[in-house]
Amino acid sequence: MPQFLNKKRIMEAMEKEGVEAVVATTPENILYVSDAPLQGGAVLPREKNIDPFVVTWVAYVDKFVDSNSWIKDAKYCGTFFFEYFPENKLIPLEQKMREQVAPIQKEVENWWKLQRGGIEGVPGVWEKIVEGLKERGLEKGTIGIEEKGITVSGFQSLQKKLPLAKFKFADKIFNYARMIKTPYELELFRKGTPIVERGIKAACEIVKEGVTEQEILNEFKRAVVSEGAGVNYNLIVAVGHRSVGPTTCAGLDHSAKIEKGDMLRFNPSISWKNYYFHMGRTAVLGTPKDSKLKPYYKAILAGENAELAAIRPGVKACDIYEVCVKAVREAGIPHYRRHMTGHALGIAPTYDQPIIAFNDETVLEEGMVFNLEPNYFELGLGGLQLEDTLVVTKNGYELFTTTSRDLWQL
Numbered sequence: 043m044p045q046f047l048n049k050k051r052i053m054e055a056m057e058k059e060g061v062e063a064v065v066a067t068t069p070e071n072i073l074y075v076s077d078a079p080l081q082g083g084a085v086l087p088r089e090k091n092i093d094p095f096v097v098t099w100v101a102y103v104d105k106f107v108d109s110n111s112w113i114k115d116a117k118y119c120g121t122f123f124f125e126y127f128p129e130n131k132l133i134p135l136e137q138k139m140r141e142q143v144a145p146i147q148k149e150v151e152n153w154w155k156l157q158r159g160g161i162e163g164v165p166g167v168w169e170k171i172v173e174g175l176k177e178r179g180l181e182k183g184t185i186g187i188e189e190k191g192i193t194v195s196g197f198q199s200l201q202k203k204l205p206l207a208k209f210k211f212a213d214k215i216f217n218y219a220r221m222i223k224t225p226y227e228l229e230l231f232r233k234g235t236p237i238v239e240r241g242i243k244a245a246c247e248i249v250k251e252g253v254t255e256q257e258i259l260n261e262f263k264r265a266v267v268s269e270g271a272g273v274n275y276n277l278i279v280a281v282g283h284r285s286v287g288p289t290t291c292a293g294l295d296h297s298a299k300i301e302k303g304d305m306l307r308f309n310p311s312i313s314w315k316n317y318y319f320h321m322g323r324t325a326v327l328g329t330p331k332d333s334k335l336k337p338y339y340k341a342i343l344a345g346e347n348a349e350l351a352a353i354r355p356g357v358k359a360c361d362i363y364e365v366c367v368k369a370v371r372e373a374g375i376p377h378y379r380r381h382m383t384g385h386a387l388g389i390a391p392t393y394d395q396p397i398i399a400f401n402d403e404t405v406l407e408e409g410m411v412f413n414l415e416p417n418y419f420e421l422g423l424g425g426l427q428l429e430d431t432l433v434v435t436k437n438g439y440e441l442f443t444t445t446s447r448d449l450w451q452l
Contacts, residue, residue: 045226052219062183063087067191070390078109097170107138117170186212222409234319235442241266256296271314278309285424303331322429325450339449344373345416359402384414
């Protein structure tokens with residue numbers, strides 16, 4: 043059975059859009075469909091008696107077999123050589139790789155010869171997708187293509203090789219399916235989100251006057267990596283006025299040293315078990331330098347509390363947004379404005395749908411996961427971060443973050 047794929051929901055969307063199969067083209071949706079962290083494509087037919095398949099590069103065979111994907115048909119392209127001698131003893135992973143690669147060994151060698159000779163016609167991802175669709179009798183069907191992961195030339199190639207097929211863009215099919223998380227995803231959130239929190243707590247433990255932003259960042263990395271997590275490009279750990287930068291992260295100068303009264307903004311993202319997690323907190327070393335910090339933080343906390351009180355199935359995302367903005371203004375930031383006060387979260391490193399914003403009328407449903415973030419940024423003060431992860435439940439919500447939502451005083 044699939045772990046990530048909400049099969050019932052994606053089938054509903056496919057039927058509504060009138061497609062007979064969908065093709066995932068981005069790594070996150072290939073993983074979503076197949077449970078395997080691959081690049082290439084994954085094809086999911088609507089009819090339950092037609093088998094799905096994945097297409098990837100030969101060099102990804104270890105990722106496919108190690109994932110224990112529920113999809114059994116993998117088609118490979120590209121060239122990569124695994125030498126094999128019968129006298130060698132193989133561990134189970136190697137044996138599975140051998141079972142996958144052996145049947146296509148002659149093809150791989152032929153592709154290599156063609157490549158070395160500069161001859162066109164070496165099969166790639168799209169050729170293999172066409173091959174799989176034809177094997178399943180779908181060459182005349184209506185096929186949904188996730189547009190984010192296909193090039194113009196790739197799309198044109200599919201049209202040329204399947205002239206009787208009809209193609210539709212299918213991003214919204216995947217977006218709709220991913221809105222409601224599977225039990226496996228929810229369990230990942232319960233275990234993965236606290237890893238971020240423990241990383242932030244570990245970083246705070248080394249904070250004292252004179253410690254650099256880089257040292258704080260390094261301690262966060264050490265803590266989460268020690269738990270088996272990966273660190274992402276979007277590691278926002280910023281000191282003082284530097285915290286006002288919305289994307290203050292890797293690649294910038296982190297030599298700034300924290301002083302008494304400085305604030306610290308944490309909004310780091312991690313990966314764990316092929317999934318992404320992030321949340322946020324604001325801390326201050328001693329008594330804040332700026333007298334506005336505490337009352338302003340209390341105001342955004344009031345905004346999040348208002349959001350939490352309003353979260354339940356049947357409420358529109360835009361209504362949650364309005365409740366939050368009103369509460370923050372009434373609690374002490376009368377000029378408060380923000381483009382959004384939360385977003386759905388899921389298998390991608392970026393936002394999922396819906397967004398808690400003034401123009402998103404999506405109705406909340408049980409099983410949706412959100413990060414609420416009524417943050418406030420003021421030049422000359424800094425960025426106030428409060429971000430919590432929750433799932434919408436039958437009667438309200440369940441928080442996955444466990445640490446105090448108050449301003450952390452160090």
